[in-house]
Amino acid sequence: MKPPKFLEREYFAPCSVGSAGRVLVALNHAGDWTAVINRSDTDDLVVAAVELARRSPDVVFRVRLHPTMNQPAHEGVRSSHRMTEFVRGVNLANLHVSTQPLDEDLRWCDLCLSEYSQVLLDALRSGKLGLSLNVTKRRSFMQDYTDVGFFHAENLDDASCMLQRMVADPIGAACLQNKAVERYNGLLADWLEERRHPSELHQPRTLCHFGG
Numbered sequence: 001m002k003p004p005k006f007l008e009r010e011y012f013a014p015c016s017v018g019s020a021g022r023v024l025v026a027l028n029h030a031g032d033w034t035a036v037i038n039r040s041d042t043d044d045l046v047v048a049a050v051e052l053a054r055r056s057p058d059v060v061f062r063v064r065l066h067p068t069m070n071q072p073a074h075e076g077v078r079s080s081h082r083m084t085e086f087v088r089g090v091n092l093a094n095l096h097v098s099t100q101p102l103d104e105d106l107r108w109c110d111l112c113l114s115e116y117s118q119v120l121l122d123a124l125r126s127g128k129l130g131l132s133l134n135v136t137k138r139r140s141f142m143q144d145y146t147d148v149g150f151f152h153a154e155n156l157d158d159a160s161c162m163l164q165r166m167v168a169d170p171i172g173a174a175c176l177q178n179k180a181v182e183r184y185n186g187l188l189a190d191w192l193e194e195r196r197h198p199s200e201l202h203q204p205r206t207l208c209h210f211g212g
Contacts, residue, residue, distance in 0.1 A: 065098070
């Protein structure tokens with residue numbers, strides 16, 4: 001289908017981070033409108049973030065709560081309070097709940113981690129590292145992005161290993177992500193019929209190694 005003329009051209013910027021030491025954990029939300037997503041899915045992601053923080057004490061984690069999670073039909077009344085108290089209770093110096101506006105959280109982070117979130121896409125689009133983590137055992141809502149080549153993990157051990165490799169070699173991680181960026185932007189440009197070679201939308205191709 002030919003795209004409408006008013007469609008915004010939302011290309012992803014090349015990733016150019018020099019560090020992966022600050023991680024924004026962007027929470028999605030669940031609700032009674034679907035049987036696909038369970039309310040406990042959000043809890044599982046926060047529990048995973050806690051364990052990642054324990055395993056990577058030199059990495060700072062900031063949990064960003066979803067703005068609508070307190071709706072009774074979403075996560076339930078006072079869910080943000082419950083989540084904040086849980087994070088405070090684990091008492092990890094490198095883990096806290098964000099109190100900042102979204103723009104500030106995106107400026108602060110080197111890497112955004114989420115199961116699925118518009119915040120994760122915004123981070124990728126702005127040139128940050130991104131990692132989707134799906135511990136639910138159902139098909140990932142980020143599968144299309146995973147197929148293009150963006151970083152994805154389906155269990156805590158894989159996510160921890162991937163994060164540690166990103167911290168150890170952020171330039172290599174950025175280089176790998178940029179291969180996915182190039183594929184994504186090329187597909188988008190082709191669909192929009194801009195008739196431009198994908199390489200015109202990105203940095204020059206470079207050889208890179210990631211995690212040995």
